[in-house]
Amino acid sequence: MVKYCQSCNIQKAFMMRPKTGNLICQNCFFQAFEDEIHHTIISNQMFKPGEKIAIAASGGKDSTVLVHVITLLNKKYNYGLNLYLLSIDEGIKGYRDDSLETVKQNQITYELDLKILSYKELFNWSMDEVVAQIGLNNNCTYCGVFRRQALDRGAIQLGVDKIITGHNADDMAETFLMNLLRGDIFRLPKSTAIITGDDGDNGIATLPRCKPFKYTYEKEIVMYAHYKKLIYFSTECTYSPNAFRGHVRELIKNLEAIRPSAVIDLIHSCEQLDAPNQNQKIPQKQLCQKCNLLSSNKICKACTLLESLNQGRAKQILQIQE
Amino acid sequence: MQQKEPKLCKKCKTNKPSIIIQKDPVCQECFIGYVEHMFKMSLRLKCNITQKNEKLLICFSGGQNSTALVKMTSDVVYSTCAHNKSKMFIQAHVLYINESFIMKEFIQEYQPQDYIPFLTNECKLPFQTIDIQSIYPDPYVLLQQLHNLSEFGSSREDFVRLIKLHIIYDYAIKNGFQNICFGQNGQRLAADLFSQLSKGRGLSLQSATKYNYSFVYPINQNKLQILHPLKDLLNKDILYYLRLKSNINFPNFILGQHLSHAVKNKPANGNIDHLLEQFIDKLQEGFPSTTFTVLSSADKITLKPLLQQNYCPLCLEIRDQVYNRLEVETLDNSNQQLINHLRNNTKYYNKICFTCNRMLQSARELEKFYNLQGFPPLIIQLADLIQ
Numbered sequence: 031m032v033k034y035c036q037s038c039n040i041q042k043a044f045m046m047r048p049k050t051g052n053l054i055c056q057n058c059f060f061q062a063f064e065d066e067i068h069h070t071i072i073s074n075q076m077f078k079p080g081e082k083i084a085i086a087a088s089g090g091k092d093s094t095v096l097v098h099v100i101t102l103l104n105k106k107y108n109y110g111l112n113l114y115l116l117s118i119d120e121g122i123k124g125y126r127d128d129s130l131e132t133v134k135q136n137q138i139t140y141e142l143d144l145k146i147l148s149y150k151e152l153f154n155w156s157m158d159e160v161v162a163q164i165g166l167n168n169n170c171t172y173c174g175v176f177r178r179q180a181l182d183r184g185a186i187q188l189g190v191d192k193i194i195t196g197h198n199a200d201d202m203a204e205t206f207l208m209n210l211l212r213g214d215i216f217r218l219p220k221s222t223a224i225i226t227g228d229d230g231d232n233g234i235a236t237l238p239r240c241k242p243f244k245y246t247y248e249k250e251i252v253m254y255a256h257y258k259k260l261i262y263f264s265t266e267c268t269y270s271p272n273a274f275r276g277h278v279r280e281l282i283k284n285l286e287a288i289r290p291s292a293v294i295d296l297i298h299s300c301e302q303l304d305a306p307n308q309n310q311k312i313p314q315k316q317l318c319q320k321c322n323l324l325s326s327n328k329i330c331k332a333c334t335l336l337e338s339l340n341q342g343r344a345k346q347i348l349q350i351q352e
Numbered sequence: 353m354q355q356k357e358p359k360l361c362k363k364c365k366t367n368k369p370s371i372i373i374q375k376d377p378v379c380q381e382c383f384i385g386y387v388e389h390m391f392k393m394s395l396r397l398k399c400n401i402t403q404k405n406e407k408l409l410i411c412f413s414g415g416q417n418s419t420a421l422v423k424m425t426s427d428v429v430y431s432t433c434a435h436n437k438s439k440m441f442i443q444a445h446v447l448y449i450n451e452s453f454i455m456k457e458f459i460q461e462y463q464p465q466d467y468i469p470f471l472t473n474e475c476k477l478p479f480q481t482i483d484i485q486s487i488y489p490d491p492y493v494l495l496q497q498l499h500n501l502s503e504f505g506s507s508r509e510d511f512v513r514l515i516k517l518h519i520i521y522d523y524a525i526k527n528g529f530q531n532i533c534f535g536q537n538g539q540r541l542a543a544d545l546f547s548q549l550s551k552g553r554g555l556s557l558q559s560a561t562k563y564n565y566s567f568v569y570p571i572n573q574n575k576l577q578i579l580h581p582l583k584d585l586l587n588k589d590i591l592y593y594l595r596l597k598s599n600i601n602f603p604n605f606i607l608g609q610h611l612s613h614a615v616k617n618k619p620a621n622g623n624i625d626h627l628l629e630q631f632i633d634k635l636q637e638g639f640p641s642t643t644f645t646v647l648s649s650a651d652k653i654t655l656k657p658l659l660q661q662n663y664c665p666l667c668l669e670i671r672d673q674v675y676n677r678l679e680v681e682t683l684d685n686s687n688q689q690l691i692n693h694l695r696n697n698t699k700y701y702n703k704i705c706f707t708c709n710r711m712l713q714s715a716r717e718l719e720k721f722y723n724l725q726g727f728p729p730l731i732i733q734l735a736d737l738i739q
Contacts, residue, residue, distance in 0.1 A: 037685045052686040062684035073676055213645040215652050245678040281631050284619035285550055289505035291710060292550050298679045299554030302672055304656040
C-alpha cells in the first residue's frame with residue numbers, strides 16, 4: 031500500500047520525520063526544515079540587516095548544513111547579512127586537517143571568506159602536544175576552553191558582530207542534563223539559551239553567539255545533509271569524548287526512540303528556569319588580567335590551563351638538560 | 353608478617369560491617385539505627401511534623417519504598433524502633449489505591465496482592481483501600497481511555513498517576529489530612545525528576561524533589577503539604593532495610609508489562625520512567641554522588657515568574673509558558689490543523705498544560721479527552737472552576 035506524505039497528502043512519503051514520527055515527502059521535509067530554522071531566527075530577532083556574522087565551521091555535518099541553510103535563507107528572505115566562515119585548527123592529525131579541507135570546499139561553494147586560526151599560533155600548543163603532555167584525561171576540557179577563546183579571537187580579527195554555531199536541539203538537551211548532573215546551577219538556565227553572551231554584565235560586552243539549530247534535531251540535520259548531497263566530514267574526534275557525556279548522549283537517543291518530542295520537551299523544561307537567585311554566589315564577569323578577554327576570575331580559564339601546560343613543558347626541558 | 357586487622361563497623365567499632373553508608377562500613381544494627389534516625393529527623397526537621405497528634409496520610413502502593421515508609425512510620429508511632437525508642441505522637445493513616453481493575457486488563461500475569469496482613473498485623477496502622485475505578489461514573493470509561501492512549505512514552509502510566517493523585521488529594525481533604533507522605537527515596541526522586549523534565553515538566557523542579565512542598569488545592573483553596581521523608585535514602589538502603597526488618601517482598605507489577613512487540617523493541621520497553629530509573633541507577637553505581645548532586649541542584653534552582661498562575665485540571669500543576677511556537681508544533685502542516693481544530697472545538701484544550709498535552713498526543717478519540725467526556729465529576733468540576 032502506498033503511503034503518502036502527511037503534510038501535503040500528494041507526494042509519496044520517503045521517510046518518517048524524526049521530530050514527529052510522521053511520514054513526509056522530500057520536498058515537504060526540506061521546506062519544513064528550512065522554515066523552522068527561519069522561524070527560529072525571526073522569532074528570536076537573531077540578526078539585524080547589515081550585520082557581519084561569523085559561521086563557526088568545522089567541516090562536520092552541523093556546520094556544513096548551517097553554512098548551506100544560512101546562505102540560502104540570507105538570500106531567500108533578504109536578511110542582509112555579511113557572512114564569513116571561521117574555522118579553528120586544534121592541531122589533531124588525521125582529524126582536523128582532513129575536516130578543514132571540507133571547510134575550504136564550502137568556502138568555494140558558497141563564495142564566503144574563510145579565516146582559519148590554529149591553537150598552535152594562538153597558544154603555542156596543538157591538541158596533539160597537549161595530549162602528549164597531559165594524557166587522555168581532561169583533554170576535552172582544554173580543547174573546549176581553547177576553542178571558545180579561539181573563536182572569540184577569530185571573530186574579533188574578522189570584525190564581526192556575532193558568531194553562529196551549529197549546536198542543535200540534541201546538543202542543548204544534552205547540555206541541560208549534563209549541567210544538572212554536575213550540579214552546575216549557574217549554567218543551567220543558559221543551557222538552552224539561543225543567544226548567549228549579549229547580556230553585557232558589568233558593562234563588559236561580549237560577542238554574542240547564536241544557535242539557529244536550537245529546535246532542529248541532529249537526525250534531521252544528517253538527513254538534510256544526505257539528501258541535499260552536502261559534503262561533510264563525519265569522523266569522530268581522535269581523542270574521544272569522556273564516559274560521562276556518553277551516558278547522557280545515549281539517554282537522549284533512547285528518549286528520542288521512545289518519544290520523538292522528548293528532545294524538545296527537555297528544551298521546554300529548561301526554558302522554565304531562571305538565573306540563580308541573589309543569595310547564590312554568582313561569578314562576576316570581568317576581563318582577564320593576562321589576555322584581556324572575558325573571564326569569571328582575575329585570570330581566565332584558558333590562561334590558567336596554558337600556564338599549567340607551560341610549567342609542565344619547562345619541567346620536561348629541565349629534566350632533559352639534567 | 354603483620355596481619356591485617358579485620359574491619360569493624362565505623363559506628364559501634366564492635367560488629368562486622370555489612371553495608372556501606374556514605375563510604376562508611378556499618379553493621380546491621382547500626383544501619384537500622386541510622387535509617388530510623390534519618391527518618392525521624394526527616395519527619396521532624398525537614399518535613400516539619402512537630403505538632404502533637406499531627407495527621408499524616410501515608411500513600412502505600414505495595415512497592416518497596418512505600419512498604420518501607422509504612423514500616424518506619426509504624427515503628428515511630430508504636431515506639432518499636434530497634435534503637436531510639438522515642439515515640440512520635442502522630443496520627444498516621446495509610447491509603448492504598450487498588451489498581452487491580454486496570455492491572456488485570458493490561459497484565460496477563462497479574463495476581464492481586466493481599467496487603468491487609470502486612471498493614472494490620474505487622475504495622476497495625478489504620479488504613480483505607482479505594483478502588484481506582486470508583487472515581488469514575490462508568491468504570492469501563494477508564495479502561496477505554498487507557499486503551500486509547502499511546503502505548504509509548506509512559507502515557508498510560510502518567511494517566512493512571514494523575515487519577516491516583518486526584519483520589520489522594522480528595523481523600524486527604526475530605527478526611528482532614530493536611531500532610532501527605534510519599535515513599536520515594538532520593539534515588540527515585542532523582543529519576544522521577546529526570547522523567548518529568550523529559551516530558552516537558554520543567555516547573556516540577558520546584559516541587560518534585562522537596563522534603564516538604566506546599567500545594568493549594570484549587571477547589572476550596574485547602575493547603576496540602578506533600579512530603580518525601582525518605583529523600584535522604586538510596587535504593588540499596590531501602591532494599592537492605594526491608595530485608596532486615598520485614599520479610600515482606602511484594603511483587604512489583606508495572607502497568608504496560610504485557611506489551612506489543614513494537615513496544616518491546618524500544619529502549620526500556622518504551623517506558624520513559626523506567627528508562628530514567630535505569631539511567632540514574634547506572635550513574636549512581638559509577639558516580640556515587642549523582643543522586644545527591646541532582647537533588648541539591650534541584651533545591652537551588654529558581655523558576656521564571658509566570659504571568660498567570662493557572663492550574664491544569666488533569667495534573668493539578670501550574671500551566672507553564674510556551675516561549676516558542678516550535679516547542680508545541682512543527683511547520684510541516686502535519687499537526688497544525690489538528691491543534692487548531694482542538695483549540696477551537698473542544699471545551700478544555702486551552703486549560704490543559706504542555707505535558708498533559710504531550711501525554712494525550714497520539715491518543716485516539718482526542719476530542720473526548722479534551723472535552724473530558726466520561727471523566728470523573730471531580731476532575732470536570734476542577735476544570736470548570738479553573739481559569
